[in-house]
Amino acid sequence: MREVKRSALVSQPPARLFALINDIESYPQFLPWCTHARVESRSAAQMVATLGVRQGTLRGEFTTRNTLEPDRRVHMHLLSGPFRMLEGEWLLTPIEADGCRVELTMRFAFKSALTGLLFEPMFAATIGSLVDAFVARARTHG
Numbered sequence: 585m586r587e588v589k590r591s592a593l594v595s596q597p598p599a600r601l602f603a604l605i606n607d608i609e610s611y612p613q614f615l616p617w618c619t620h621a622r623v624e625s626r627s628a629a630q631m632v633a634t635l636g637v638r639q640g641t642l643r644g645e646f647t648t649r650n651t652l653e654p655d656r657r658v659h660m661h662l663l664s665g666p667f668r669m670l671e672g673e674w675l676l677t678p679i680e681a682d683g684c685r686v687e688l689t690m691r692f693a694f695k696s697a698l699t700g701l702l703f704e705p706m707f708a709a710t711i712g713s714l715v716d717a718f719v720a721r722a723r724t725h726g
Contacts, residue, residue, distance in 0.1 A: 585669060588708050590715040591687040596722045598655045598676035598684040604718055604725075605658055605674050606650075608633045614721050617710055620645075628652070632663065639710060642703045646670065660690075668693045688715050 594601065604610075608631070611621040619636035624647065626632075634647040646665025650658050655676060662670035672690040679685055690711045694700035 585691055585693040586704055586708055587689065587691045588711040589687070589689045590712055591685060592715050592719045593679065593683060593685055594719045594722055595683045597682050598678050600722055601674075601676050601684060601686055601718060602655045602658070604721055606631065606652065608635075611635065615714075615717055628654075637710075639706055642706060648672075666694055666696075666699060668695045686715055686719065 608621045608623050611618040617637055617639040619638045620634075621636070622634045624632040624634060629652055631650045631652060632647065633650065634645055636645045637643065644666050646667060647663040648660040648670065649663055650660050652658055657676065658674040660670070660672035670690070670692045672688065675685075675687040675689075677685040677687070688711070692704075692707065692711075694703065
C-alpha cells in the first residue's frame with residue numbers, strides 16, 4: 585500500500601474548493617490524465633463517480649463512492665477499478681479571512697503486483713499533482 589499526502593494554502597473560501605472538487609464532470613478540462621468523468625449518482629451526502637485515466641501506458645477507469653461533508657471534507661472509497669484498495673480524503677480547513685488549507689490524503693494498492701510495480705510511482709505522482717491542479721483552477725476560475 586502506498587500513501588500520498590499533499591496540502592496547500594489558498595486564498596479562496598472552503599466552499600469554493602469544495603465546489604471544484606465535486607464538479608467531477610469538469611475534471612477532463614483541467615486534469616490532463618483524466619479522459620472522462622461521469623457522475624453515476626448524486627445526493628447532498630454522497631456521490632458515486634467514475635473517472636477515466638490515461639497516463640503513459642496506464643489506461644483504465646475507477647469508480648468511487650464519495651461521502652460529502654459540505655465545505656469541509658470529501659471521503660473517497662473504491663467501488664471498482666484496477667486497485668485492491670483506494671481510499672482518499674480531501675480536507676478543507678478555513679484560515680484567516682477568506683482562505684483555506686486544502687489537504688489531500690490518498691492510500692492505494694493495485695490488484696496486481698506487476699501493475700503496482702509498473703504504475704504505482706506514476707499514480708503517486710498524479711495524485712501529488714491534484715492539489716496544485718485544484719488550487720490553480722480555484723485561482724483562475726474564481
